[in-house]
Amino acid sequence: MSKRPYEDRERGQAHKKQRQDDQHSYSHDSIVRPQHRDTGDNARPSANQAHPHDDALSRLPPPTAALAAVPSYTPFTVSAPLPPLPDVLDGALSTAPFRHKSSASNYNRSSNPNDVTYEKLEFLGDAYLELLASRLLYARFPNLLAGQQSQLRELLVKNETLAEYARAYGFDRRVQVGDMERMMQDSKDRGNKGFNKVLGDVFEAYVAAVVLSDHEEGFAVAEKWMTGLWAPKLLEAAEKERYFTPSLSSSLQHSSTTTSGAGNMLKTYNPTAKAELQKRLLSGPGAKLQYEPYQKSVELKGDQLGQNRHFIGVYLTGYGYEKKLLGKGEGKNKVEAGNWAATEAMHGEAKGLVDECEEKLKVARDERRLEREAKEAKGEAKVEGKAEGKNEPTW
Structure with a gap:
């Protein structure tokens, strides 16, 4: 009797177990970090590897502008390669950033208007990210022109950047959409770049969920998280575009180099x-x-x-x-x-x-000044002489 069927079954079970071991479990209260198994020449570098988040955050120019106070929050230490993913404390919001309304079994565009999905949250998250980026640039790069600040802000909040962060935290594995192919096609038809638009919206929704889930400290948590996350990209852009100012240039120089x-x-x-x-x-x-x-x-x-x-x-x-x-x-x-x-x-x-x-100009100025003073002195002497003549008595 052949043992091949049993061997095939054992081989299949082994493969199934291997797949299960390779899968990552993501929950709202866990910190997700990208795993890079390849350590050879073909290993894919982590995002912004040139400027690790902890190093980049320490090298950003210090805030010079006073901003409105936010609730106090204990500063966290940025870990490599990514800052810790903040928790969504409200259980009702924990899965909402990843859930599209089409994922419901009884999907109807006009039903359940109060259901919270990433479509609703990203509207608020988009505004929060604009505000967070604006506060960051206003406080740390106050001498940039408004146009330069706008260009840097666009770099921080655009879909490509947010989709990059979403993938780094594994959000692409957590998105729940009823018909993913239809959604991606709809996104392309609207002129967007397919799934990047979806992931950008999901990331915005998560930021909103972090803020909404903690009315006292949510905004502060989100701001510290995004400041650490944006730091490498912002520092790279500042160095590339030479966005330095006399008062901040020293803090932006490479710590490993000395310049005159x-x-x-x-x-x-x-x-x-x-x-x-x-x-x-x-x-x-x-x-x-x-x-x-x-x-x-x-x-x-x-x-x-x-x-x-x-x-x-x-x-x-x-x-x-x-x-x-x-x-x-x-x-x-x-x-x-x-x-x-x-x-x-x-x-x-x-x-x-x-x-x-x-120096030539200074010499010429000094010569003209001396000539002018000499003429003025002669003029005053003539005036005094005339005045003395008028005052002399006539005999």
Whole structure:
């Protein structure tokens, strides 16, 4: 009698047990972290591996703006690779962020209007995330222009970013949708990117559930969680776009490197750089600064689709020079690129030339001042002489 049927059955049971062992159990009160089994050359790095969350959070610029107080909450320590997933304390809300109303067996669009699903929660969660990101940028990057703050906020709250976090916490395995294929097709038809839109909504819903489930500390919990989660992405963007300011540049420098003062200034965005360069050089006779593109602007792609990169150079005419290139700069607009060009002129390779021209200007100013004082002194002497003549008695 052949033992093959039993061998097949044993093999099937072994495979079934292996599948069960490989599955992860997710509950609302557990902390979910991504598991990377591959440790070889093909291992997939964790999100934002260049800036681990705990390290990035410690290197963000400290808050400089006072914000409205929120309920106190004991600070948590950010663990690698992700901050702990906050609990949803309200049992009624614990599964709502992952449940689409179509998952109900008696699904009807007009029934059970009071049922809480991620569709309702994400409406509130979207607003919370906008507020949390705005508070984070306002407090830690107060010297950025409003447009720059808006661009950074969009990076933090867009669907691609939230879907990335949702997958990292295993939310993609917890979503309950009655007809997933139909939902993904509907999402594509509306111009969204399929399941990323669903996961983005689920993440927003979870944030709302965290806040709603604890009326006293929920907002503070969510804010500390998202600050730690956003820190690597925000720090990477700030370094890439050189979103530094004189008062914050030192706290954003790599702790493993030491840079000179000039190096810091070259990495520091100064919104008044053009005005400062003009003040230093343009009081001389015939002196002129010109800001012109040194190459055509380009449209960016990927995460920065729809944005442009401008390339501006600053040129000096005067002091014996004819359209001498002082510096180059890149930016999202011509003003930003021009400020970077002026910064490079004052702190880059042309720094000596700018200092020399400024010294010439000071000498010329001193000479004009002395001439003016001498003329004024002669004028006063003449006036005094005339006055003395008028007062002399006539005999």
